[in-house]
Amino acid sequence: MKFGIQVNEGPYTHEASVTAINFVKSAVAKGHEVFRVFFYHDGVNNGTRYAKPPQDDINIQKTWSELAKEHNIDLVICVAAAQRRGLADEGEQERNGLDGNNIMDGFRISGLGQLIEAGIECDRLVVFGD
Amino acid sequence: MSILHTVNKSPTDRNTLESCLKLTVKGASVLLIEDGVYGAVSGAVSSQMVQDAMGNVSVYVLGPDLKARGVDESRLIDGVKVVDYDGFVDLATDNDTVSAWV
Numbered sequence: 001m002k003f004g005i006q007v008n009e010g011p012y013t014h015e016a017s018v019t020a021i022n023f024v025k026s027a028v029a030k031g032h033e034v035f036r037v038f039f040y041h042d043g044v045n046n047g048t049r050y051a052k053p054p055q056d057d058i059n060i061q062k063t064w065s066e067l068a069k070e071h072n073i074d075l076v077i078c079v080a081a082a083q084r085r086g087l088a089d090e091g092e093q094e095r096n097g098l099d100g101n102n103i104m105d106g107f108r109i110s111g112l113g114q115l116i117e118a119g120i121e122c123d124r125l126v127v128f129g130d
Numbered sequence: 131m132s133i134l135h136t137v138n139k140s141p142t143d144r145n146t147l148e149s150c151l152k153l154t155v156k157g158a159s160v161l162l163i164e165d166g167v168y169g170a171v172s173g174a175v176s177s178q179m180v181q182d183a184m185g186n187v188s189v190y191v192l193g194p195d196l197k198a199r200g201v202d203e204s205r206l207i208d209g210v211k212v213v214d215y216d217g218f219v220d221l222a223t224d225n226d227t228v229s230a231w232v
Contacts, residue, residue, distance in 0.1 A: 001223050003222070014138075014164060015138075015165075016138065019138070019163060019164060019195075022194070022215045023215060023218060026216050026218065026219045027219045027222075030216060030219055030220075032223070123223075124222050124223070124227065124228055125228070126136075126222055126228045126230070127136075127228070127230035127232065128138075128232075129230075129232050130232055
């Protein structure tokens with residue numbers, strides 16, 4: 001079965017990011033496909049590469065990046081939510097005249113159309129967050 | 131059409147569990163995750179409401195989230211089923227759609 005995932009909550013806030021990660025791990029282990037994870041609202045902070053959590057804590061951003069690489073999962077950050085919260089890739093850096101970018105490897109910034117597409121393409125869309 | 135409802139906040143924090151149980155129809159499944167697991171504990175403020183709903187809907191609770199909070203399975207309302215993440219994925223595939231009460 002094809003899964004789409006939506007994450008609305010920031011990392012290290014309550015638990016939604018980790019719940020979503022565990023769900024994705026279980027789904028792919030059971031042979032399902034995770035087509036896309038769409039990060040919305042504070043969820044966009046799952047995609048910054050500047051997070052440095054303590055060594056005994058889970059590195060949520062890195063875990064997403066590794067999962068995406070291993071299982072070919074499309075990690076999409078909502079552009080409007082990202083602009084509000086200071087998340088930028090090279091394109092956003094250039095477009096907005098920023099002095100740098102901070103997106104984690106494996107993530108990309110795009111629009112809500114990607115969420116709609118995930119809703120259409122996937123058998124199930126599962127939402128995590130506040 | 132069957133729906134899997136997920137509730138991730140404690141019934142003493144938000145009213146999402148109550149809203150969810152009011153709107154579920156016969157044959158639906160409700161999975162309590164994260165702080166939502168407190169809704170599965172017997173003797174809590176929401177227990178009667180959950181017990182009443184269980185005539186129509188199946189109530190599940192995510193085991194790892196119970197364990198993370200030190201809630202022993204012996205404290206659960208009778209009939210609440212404990213699942214792990216594989217069980218969560220199975221519930222998502224067995225039902226036609228998943229609705230998150232966030």
